[in-house]
């Protein structure tokens with residue numbers, strides 16, 4: 272691995288849930304090391320445990336077994352920032368107050384937090400809406416506000432659960448390119464869930480492909496496409512197409528397995 276330090280180390284992570292249909296194993300035997308500054312994506316069939324894994328990394332849930340080690344910051348910055356697919360903006364706050372929210376919790380003065388928030392609002396192209404309330408924004412715009420808030424927090428680790436899932440294609444490409452640019456500048460360790468092979472390929476250093484239920488590591492693929500990346504150009508390369516094919520063939524088996532299991536359950 273090309274990283275000097277690891278940021279996240281998962282050993283034999285397991286997650287079981289008790290449901291009214293009995294105990295289910297959502298995750299089993301997860302062993303992964305994510306490098307400091309790495310862009311690491313996770314793809315897998317629906318229900319394979321991607322969100323569960325991210326929630327464990329975020330500390331919103333605990334593993335039933337195994338160990339989760341995450342590098343801690345010493346300078347009081349938050350360890351992680353989480354961006355969900357569903358928009359997680361506060362409806363009673365303006366755009367700028369939403370973006371500056373994490374900074375306020377850290378006791379940063381209003382002047383400074385507004386300066387930082389304005390920088391990220393500019394980056395996501397919403398300067399004209401800084402004083403607007405979420406109900407005045409489209410779904411995609413609200414999604415961009417959550418992304419800006421995550422960056423403004425300046426966390427050690429960015430955890431993103433399909434952050435662009437609700438966007439139309441044009442805004443999605445713009446934000447992917449923006450995320451690439453900000454990531455290349457900041458080199459934040461990023462764990463990114465997506466259903467899109469293309470999105471994972473354009474953004475990542477490595478892609479974890481998970482098995483269908485229970486979620487385990489099927490394969491981890493190095494994405495050795497050159498950086499800095501331009502999304503439009505990278506898609507036209509032969510290597511992109513080869514990687515796409517490899518990932519799809521690996522994932523396809525699991526998607527079909529997942530569908531068979533679903534049919535058997537019903």
Ligand SMILES: Nc1ncnc2c1ncn2[C@@H]1O[C@H](COP(=O)(O)OP(=O)(O)OP(=O)(O)O)[C@@H](O)[C@H]1O
Pocket residue numbers: 288289290295297315316317318319320321322323324484
């Ligand atoms: N709180 C919970 N209680 C019981 N079962 C749960 C809970 N959270 C998740 N599960 C189950 O764990 C499994 C993994 O769910 P998870 O949401 O992590 O999958 P996913 O890969 O993110 O799915 P998708 O791609 O559809 O978003 C599923 O079978 C789900 O039903």
